[in-house]
Amino acid sequence: DCADRLTGWYWLEKSPGDWTFFDEDVRQVRDEKLMVLGMLSTAPTWASHFKAPYYEYFDKLYQPKDLKQYGDYVERVVDRYEGVI
Numbered sequence: 001d002c003a004d005r006l007t008g009w010y011w012l013e014k015s016p017g018d019w020t021f022f023d024e025d026v027r028q029v030r031d032e033k034l035m036v037l038g039m040l041s042t043a044p045t046w047a048s049h050f051k052a053p054y055y056e057y058f059d060k061l062y063q064p065k066d067l068k069q070y071g072d073y074v075e076r077v078v079d080r081y082e083g084v085i
Contacts, residue, residue, distance in 0.1 A: 007085065009073045010042035010060045019076070026084060038085040040074050 050062035
């Protein structure tokens with residue numbers, strides 16, 4: 001779940017345009033010479049077809065409503081962590 005949290009859309013953009021990145025966590029992992037698997041997965045509640053509150057891990061994996069928004073998330077994460085993850 002750690003890699004998923006570091007790059008998963010569900011954790012990075014809780015509301016549209018409100019981004020939270022875990023750069024310090026990524027840095028700590030990389031300082032220990034460990035690799036981070038950049039999981040480009042999950043969808044925040046506001047961007048998902050799933051409307052109920054999340055209770056289980058797999059609920060975060062519902063398809064995004066708008067694939068352009070998903071693509072924007074992917075581009076943002078890839079640009080931010082290029083050469084790091």
